[in-house]
Amino acid sequence: MxxxxxxxxxxxxxxxxxxxxxxxxxxxxxxxxxxxxxxxxxxxxxxNKTRKLEFLVAEALKQRADTLITVGAVQSNHCRLTAAAAVREGLKCRLVLEQRVPGSYRADASGNNFLFDLLGVEKITVVNAGDDLNAAMEAERQALAAEGRTGYIIPGGGSxxxxxxxxxxxxxxxxxxxxxxxxxxxxxxxxxxxxxxxxxxxxxxxxxxxxxxxxxxxxxxxxxxxxxxxxxxxxxxxxxxxxxxxxxxxxxxxxxxxxxxxxxxxxxxxxxxxxxxxxxxxxxxxxxxxxxxxxxxxxxxxxxxxxxxxxxxxxxxxxxxxxxxxxxxxxxxxxx
Missing domain, CATH: 3.40.50.1100 (Rossmann fold)
Structure with a gap:
């Protein structure tokens, strides 16, 4: 290859x-x-998401994005690493978190949830299992565009x-x-x-x-x-x-x-x-x-x-x- x-x-x-x-x-x-x-x-x-983000973030930078947008579960490793990549590149990050287990999201939870805050995630939107995740990310991209910004959507897991x-x-x-x-x-x-x-x-x-x-x-x-x-x-x-x-x-x-x-x-x-x-x-x-x-x-x-x-x-x-x-x-x- x-x-x-x-x-x-x-x-x-x-x-x-x-x-x-x-x-x-x-x-x-x-x-x-x-x-x-x-x-x-x-x-x-x-x-593992670090390997995927090496290629995805390079594409985001090629498209002159200033914000990474992605989706994951409430304790998503992918969301943590996307936020970290955004910090490394001087970009902003917005997350859509899917409650695959009803009522499982807590803003004050430990683990990755705590790290989302520590890494300076700009915005977290919480949705429920079965909601249209692509539509939720697209709404964030359009909101950024209305502000004159450019969002780059990364699919769940970078997959x-x-x-x-x-x-x-x-x-x-x-x-x-x-x-x-x-x-x-x-x-x-x-x-x-x-x-x-x-x-x-x-x-x-x-x-x-x-x-x-x-x-x-x-x-x-x-x-x-x-x-x-x-x-x-x-x-x-x-x-x-x-x-x-x-x-x-x-x-x-x-x-x-x-x-x-x-x-x-x-x-x-x-x-x-x-x-x-x-x-x-x-x-x-x-x-x-x-x-x-x-x-x-x-x-x-x-x-x-x-x-x-x-x-x-x-x-x-x-x-x-x-x-x-x-x-x-x-x-x-x-x-x-």
């Missing part, structure tokens, strides 16, 4: 590390587990063809690191939400003929719906980047660990978050990586991931949201 032809800002100065998780591997008694530490990407508290280039590039980074480490992975496991990370990796690996399967662990939608969404997005990315299309059979999503719904806690998520922290010193978030790690653990325990497999877990960040879930994740709560 010739990704250098696309405008890009750089918010991370080097590759994120790939680390062996020896204690977790030993504890689970199966598979050699590694983690791609994209929680260590640049911008405030890191996370369009432009933003997803960040993870097509990450796929190449992983392959290069594996080569340098003398390490060939058998499988990649990653959270599958808005889809740009999952789809971007699929396009990147496919364009490099890597033959490396990816298992997406759903955090919101049923498997069939999510697989259709991911495959459609891979087609958009591949067309935009000018590379081969991803075959439908390469798109694998698992929905057994979603639980009662998006952002709603499960016992498996709590176990995974505490296990990664106590065995590897790695913080996961309760919405995305916690449920993805629960899926990884579940697949190992079920024997679907073999004992000799070398598995790379892509850590997409999100640890600030932990602090909004402290009553659920604390040792006392977990013991009940």
């Amino acid at each position: 010739q990704l250098a032809r696309f405008p890009r800002r750089r918010y991370t100065l080097s590759q994120t590390p790939i680390e062996r998780m020896e204690h977790l591997s030993g504890h689970l008694g199966g598979a050699q587990l590694y983690v791609k530490r994209d929680d260590l990407l640049g911008l405030t508290s890191g996370g 369009n063809a432009i933003g997803s280039l960040g993870y097509a590039a990450c796929a190449e980074e992983i392959l290069q690191q594996g080569f340098d480490m003398g390490l060939e992975f058998d499988r990649v496991v990653v959270a599958s939400g808005s889809g740009g990370t999952h789809a971007g990796l699929l396009v990147g690996f496919n364009a490099n003929s890597a033959g490396l399967p990816i298992t997406g662990i759903n955090v919101r939608r049923p498997a069939a719906e999510q697989e259709a969404n991911i495959h459609a997005l891979t087609a958009q990315i591949a067309d935009y980047a000018g590379v081969a299309a991803v075959p439908r059979e390469a798109v694998v999503c698992r929905d057994e660990w979603v639980g009662p719904g998006y952002s709603l806690p499960t016992d498996e998520m709590v176990e995974a978050v505490r296990m990664f922290a106590s065995l590897e010193g790695i913080l996961l978030d309760p919405v995305y990586t916690g449920k993805a790690a629960a899926g990884l653990i579940g697949l190992i325990r079920a024997g679907e991931i073999g004992r000799d497999e070398r598995v790379l877990f892509v850590h997409t960040g999100g640890s600030p949201a932990l602090y909004a879930y402290q009553p659920i994740l604390s040792g006392a709560a977990a013991a009940q």
Whole structure:
């Protein structure tokens, strides 16, 4: 892929590390587990959206925007990082927050909500699940235009063809690191939400003929719906980047660990978050990586991931949201 032809800002100065998780591997008694530490990407508290924003913000600057507009859930990592990118570039930021769980937004909440305020978000508009999010963002863009300003709309999760280039590039980074480490992975496991990370990796690996399967662990939608969404997005990315299309059979999503719904806690998520922290010193978030790690653990325990497999877990960040879930994740709560 010739990704250098696309405008890009750089918010991370080097590759994120790939680390062996020896204690977790030993504890689970199966598979050699590694983690791609994209929680260590640049911008405030890191996370996968940083890679997407490198391409999206470059496009916004190309269009001479002065304000970034985006949407996310009430504890959105994407919204936090979009606000941080705006600060880095001297831009303003407006957020549309979707209450996917009724009554879940609190202006005084901890976690990412607190960081929205600390990062100086200009305006927050709260809408309910099922509302037209694109219309809400467009209303903000038009309000800015009426003031003589230029807003640039970034879709939820930064998951369009432009933003997803960040993870097509990450796929190449992983392959290069594996080569340098003398390490060939058998499988990649990653959270599958808005889809740009999952789809971007699929396009990147496919364009490099890597033959490396990816298992997406759903955090919101049923498997069939999510697989259709991911495959459609891979087609958009591949067309935009000018590379081969991803075959439908390469798109694998698992929905057994979603639980009662998006952002709603499960016992498996709590176990995974505490296990990664106590065995590897790695913080996961309760919405995305916690449920993805629960899926990884579940697949190992079920024997679907073999004992000799070398598995790379892509850590997409999100640890600030932990602090909004402290009553659920604390040792006392977990013991009940």
